[in-house]
Amino acid sequence: MRKVLVFIALSVILLSISCRKEQRFTDNPSKNISLSTDTIAFDTVFTSIGSSTRVLMIYNKNSENLKINSIRLEQGSSSPYSVNVDGQSGTIFKDMEIYANDSLYVFIKVTINPNDDNNPFFVNDRLIFNTNGNEKVVNLTAYGQNAHYIIGRKGIFPDENGNYTNYYIAITDSVNKDVHWTAEKPYVIYNVALIDSDGTLTIEPGTHVYFHGGSGLWAWSEGQLIVNGTAENPVVFQGDRLESFYADQPGQWDRIWLMEAREGHGHKIEHAIIRNGFIGLQVQRMFKNNMEPAYISNTVIENHTGIGLYANCYSILMSNLLIDNCGYYCAALTGGGEYSLTHGTIANYWTSSTRKAEALFFNNYYTDPTDGLTYAIPLNCDIVNSIVYGNKDNEFGTDFYAIPDTTYRFKNSLICTTRQHEDENYYQSCVFNTQPLFKNTMGFDFHLDTLSPAIGIGNPCYTLGPLEFDLDGVERGSRPDAGAYQFVPTF
Numbered sequence: 001m002r003k004v005l006v007f008i009a010l011s012v013i014l015l016s017i018s019c020r021k022e023q024r025f026t027d028n029p030s031k032n033i034s035l036s037t038d039t040i041a042f043d044t045v046f047t048s049i050g051s052s053t054r055v056l057m058i059y060n061k062n063s064e065n066l067k068i069n070s071i072r073l074e075q076g077s078s079s080p081y082s083v084n085v086d087g088q089s090g091t092i093f094k095d096m097e098i099y100a101n102d103s104l105y106v107f108i109k110v111t112i113n114p115n116d117d118n119n120p121f122f123v124n125d126r127l128i129f130n131t132n133g134n135e136k137v138v139n140l141t142a143y144g145q146n147a148h149y150i151i152g153r154k155g156i157f158p159d160e161n162g163n164y165t166n167y168y169i170a171i172t173d174s175v176n177k178d179v180h181w182t183a184e185k186p187y188v189i190y191n192v193a194l195i196d197s198d199g200t201l202t203i204e205p206g207t208h209v210y211f212h213g214g215s216g217l218w219a220w221s222e223g224q225l226i227v228n229g230t231a232e233n234p235v236v237f238q239g240d241r242l243e244s245f246y247a248d249q250p251g252q253w254d255r256i257w258l259m260e261a262r263e264g265h266g267h268k269i270e271h272a273i274i275r276n277g278f279i280g281l282q283v284q285r286m287f288k289n290n291m292e293p294a295y296i297s298n299t300v301i302e303n304h305t306g307i308g309l310y311a312n313c314y315s316i317l318m319s320n321l322l323i324d325n326c327g328y329y330c331a332a333l334t335g336g337g338e339y340s341l342t343h344g345t346i347a348n349y350w351t352s353s354t355r356k357a358e359a360l361f362f363n364n365y366y367t368d369p370t371d372g373l374t375y376a377i378p379l380n381c382d383i384v385n386s387i388v389y390g391n392k393d394n395e396f397g398t399d400f401y402a403i404p405d406t407t408y409r410f411k412n413s414l415i416c417t418t419r420q421h422e423d424e425n426y427y428q429s430c431v432f433n434t435q436p437l438f439k440n441t442m443g444f445d446f447h448l449d450t451l452s453p454a455i456g457i458g459n460p461c462y463t464l465g466p467l468e469f470d471l472d473g474v475e476r477g478s479r480p481d482a483g484a485y486q487f488v489p490t491f
Contacts, residue, residue: 042142152191168192172199195223206233211253229271336377348390
């Protein structure tokens with residue numbers, strides 16, 4: 001019986017060998033590979049940080065198997081690029097088999113070493129393929145940019161197991177209380193950059209601040225943030241992925257979080273662009289009763305997965321402000337406080353997910369998580385010469401306790417709401433539920449089109465001083481429009 005089993009096993013093996021086709025690879029020079037592109041280009045890559053990976057496809061469109069004799073990076077081990085072919089990493093690959101009518105993946109990544117140049121620079125290499133005596137070349141190119149790296153390394157809050165899950169670096173402290181960031185090189189933040197108590201971070205015109213995934217900027221109690229952008233050189237806050245795919249991808253970083261400022265040292269944000277995060281700007285009184293106002297003017301807050309502007313029990317003076325396209329509220333003014341907005345555009349045409357919240361929301365209470373008690377706080381808000389609109393039937397909501405003094409007033413504004421709006425204590429000289437006719441809501445262009453009902457409805461009494469000019473620097477004149485932008489006719 002044992003001999004019979006051995007005989008059967010040998011027969012099966014021999015049959016398998018006889019049935020297996022021998023794989024042959026043609027060396028005919030007329031047979032060559034095809035490539036998905038002849039150029040792999042990376043957008044700006046910060047030095048010493050790996051960029052996102054690019055994919056190159058190799059195709060064998062022939063009816064015969066091919067063997068790629070070599071694939072090599074021209075600069076070899078000194079190349080800033082790294083390559084992975086069919087699961088193998090290296091700078092040179094030999095005799096890579098690709099079967100008839102099949103394909104291979106090539107993954108390419110770049111890491112750029114810093115130099116002394118503050119301006120963007122090119123790094124290039126070539127990926128060279130040789131098949132049956134035929135040469136094909138893929139050009140590799142990337143912009144490099146040196147940067148200041150702000151890398152968090154200390155724990156803030158331990159989780160339920162006592163492990164620190166959030167990390168920060170204090171960019172101001174008892175020695176360096178006043179820190180200035182300039183436009184010479186961008187700043188790249190990993191984790192949380194913390195403005196400590198009694199410290200001030202001043203960001204100069206034209207500075208770019210880039211946040212890695214989940215990172216943010218935090219002004220601790222009695223710290224201060226001053227953003228000194230200009231119309232020509234705004235300060236930009238965004239994620240650190242600079243490929244074109246990420247230009248309008250929300251949720252790439254966490255938030256800018258400002259707690260109560262010390263007396264005489266209020267937060268100020270002038271000519272800033274804050275885009276593509278989770279919460280654009282969170283302004284919140286937490287530990288002390290300081291009500292030093294925050295000033296936000298000539299600023300764009302847009303494309304955040306959560307809330308554009310989240311305020312809690314604060315005093316904020318806002319003008320020439322655009323807040324648009326957020327996954328929840330564009331602006332949530334909660335927990336009471338003092339707020340004013342003049343020539344603001346709050347426009348929510350978010351389509352990346354189902355949005356249930358209004359563009360603008362007021363609330364005059366908060367629930368303390370430590371004792372579970374609810375505390376009602378007076379709220380006072382004036383919205384003047386502004387637009388509140390979106391792609392829902394109602395874009396203005398409130399949730400009020402009746403006890404504290406709470407007032408809000410819309411004046412000379414265009415509002416989308418299903419609420420009763422006859423009471424002049426709340427609405428004065430407003431236009432309701434008429435599309436504002438923005439130029440391109442999906443393209444983040446909230447300038448007014450020719451027939452917009454917001455044209456000319458503003459009150460010129462509120463356009464004195466800096467507000468004589470809109471967010472673009474256009475003069476408003478004697479017939480100001482509602483919103484952050486004045487309509488400019490084209491002829």
